[in-house]
Amino acid sequence: MKKLSIRDLAVAGRRVLVRVDFNVPLHAGGVADDTRIRETLPTIEYLLKEKAKVILCSHLGRPKGKRNPEFSLRPVAEHLRMLLDRDLGAEVQVGFCPETVGLQAEEMAARLEPGSVLLLENLRFQPEEEANDSGFSRRLAALAELYVNDAFGSAHRAHASTVGVTQFLQPAAAGFLMEKELRYLGQALHDPAHPFVVILGGAKIADKIPVIESLARHADTILIGGGMAYTFLAAQGKPVGDSLCERDKLDVAKRVLARAAEGKLRLLLPVDHVVAARLEPHAPHQVVAEIPAGQKALDIGPRTVALYAEQIAAARTIVWNGPMGVFETPPFERGTVAIAQAVAASSATSIVGGGDSVAAIEAAGVASRITHVSTGGGASLEFLAGQELPGVAALTGKTA
Numbered sequence: 380m381k382k383l384s385i386r387d388l389a390v391a392g393r394r395v396l397v398r399v400d401f402n403v404p405l406h407a408g409g410v411a412d413d414t415r416i417r418e419t420l421p422t423i424e425y426l427l428k429e430k431a432k433v434i435l436c437s438h439l440g441r442p443k444g445k446r447n448p449e450f451s452l453r454p455v456a457e458h459l460r461m462l463l464d465r466d467l468g469a470e471v472q473v474g475f476c477p478e479t480v481g482l483q484a485e486e487m488a489a490r491l492e493p494g495s496v497l498l499l500e501n502l503r504f505q506p507e508e509e510a511n512d513s514g515f516s517r518r519l520a521a522l523a524e525l526y527v528n529d530a531f532g533s534a535h536r537a538h539a540s541t542v543g544v545t546q547f548l549q550p551a552a553a554g555f556l557m558e559k560e561l562r563y564l565g566q567a568l569h570d571p572a573h574p575f576v577v578i579l580g581g582a583k584i585a586d587k588i589p590v591i592e593s594l595a596r597h598a599d600t601i602l603i604g605g606g607m608a609y610t611f612l613a614a615q616g617k618p619v620g621d622s623l624c625e626r627d628k629l630d631v632a633k634r635v636l637a638r639a640a641e642g643k644l645r646l647l648l649p650v651d652h653v654v655a656a657r658l659e660p661h662a663p664h665q666v667v668a669e670i671p672a673g674q675k676a677l678d679i680g681p682r683t684v685a686l687y688a689e690q691i692a693a694a695r696t697i698v699w700n701g702p703m704g705v706f707e708t709p710p711f712e713r714g715t716v717a718i719a720q721a722v723a724a725s726s727a728t729s730i731v732g733g734g735d736s737v738a739a740i741e742a743a744g745v746a747s748r749i750t751h752v753s754t755g756g757g758a759s760l761e762f763l764a765g766q767e768l769p770g771v772a773a774l775t776g777k778t779a
């Protein structure tokens with residue numbers, strides 16, 4: 380069902396609780412990377428222009444249900460004020476409430492002026508947030524009259540601020556970032572332009588099996604790289620040396636390969652590898668077609684890059700999640716960077732998700748040439764696996 384949009388709400392003069400994803404890295408008392416804050420500015424600025432009273436809530440890090448100043452959102456409030464002043468060319472009131480729910484939060488919310496912002500303290504200082512506790516959800520809901528969820532990256536978690544709160548606060552609508560994510564990912568899953576090429580990498584096959592199984596029904600080609608490729612190669616009886624290999628997942632890999640063999644899906648595995656005896660920066664390495672005993676495959680080789688790039692060039696829809704090698708450790712980033720460049724050069728609708736692949740396209744300097752860089756790694760994977768995201772399911776359906 381289509382969900383209510385922020386545009387469908389009459390927000391003027393009303394208190395709107397917005398779940399955002401301000402889970403940003405902090406450094407020396409400031410925000411080290413404000414990408415996530417900037418991603419949600421269209422929603423916040425729209426509400427301010429419409430003269431809403433904006434109450435923002437987010438998690439930051441993993442404080443495990445305890446108050447911990449290291450994970451306070453206070454520096455984020457300062458940073459947000461600076462961004463809003465710059466964008467809107469006027470001084471915007473951005474208050475910070477040192478508690479998440481409670482008397483002080485209620486008082487500050489009640490005193491909010493139209494066109495101003497209040498940021499609540501880290502949701503995860505309260506164990507009730509992740510427990511989706513209904514008492515906590517009720518207190519959060521009591522702060523506002525309307526609810527907007529713009530935290531796509533947290534929509535796969537049924538927490539108080541993403542799910543519980545909607546039992547007490549309706550209507551619940553999607554913000555602009557949430558809508559954008561659902562539009563791009565939804566189109567890739569349900570109505571992709573063909574050929575539809577999926578590139579999957581990363582360490583573990585276990586996390587990606589539901590995605591592979593779901594996308595196998597929609598995609599024309601799946602290109603496998605990263606650590607998970609070696610479980611597939613082992614399932615084909617090929618030597619993998621000391622490479623990452625999930626022996627307990629061999630049967631799953633065999634099943635996927637058998638399905639690909641009988642269907643129309645083309646599933647490609649690396650045909651050459653960059654191997655080394657040890658994983659360390661600038662370790663002696665070589666390119667091989669067959670992985671020798673005692674060696675670890677740490678990246679895809681140049682023939683694999685060429686093979687994959689050919690598929691990427693012919694694609695009209697591309698979804699990429701997970702690096703092709705141990706891209707954090709030079710020189711094993713080369714395969715991932717080359718794939719990033721191939722995706723950027725293609726004229727397909729390209730969607731990249733997952734922290735590592737996003738970092739790779741940024742490192743390759745091609746982020747601006749990707750159609751949609753998803754802000755939610757886990758959420759985008761669950762969406763592509765065909766699962767309903769609890770935070771999306773909880774939003775009010777659109778009737779007309």
Ligand code: AMP
Nearest residue numbers: 581582583605606676677701703704705
């Ligand atoms: P994931 O979180 O599953 O997307 O996995 C990302 C991690 O996979 C990164 O930290 C990579 O270093 C790692 N990775 C990618 N390729 C390999 C490989 N060939 N061997 C070991 N780890 C790898």
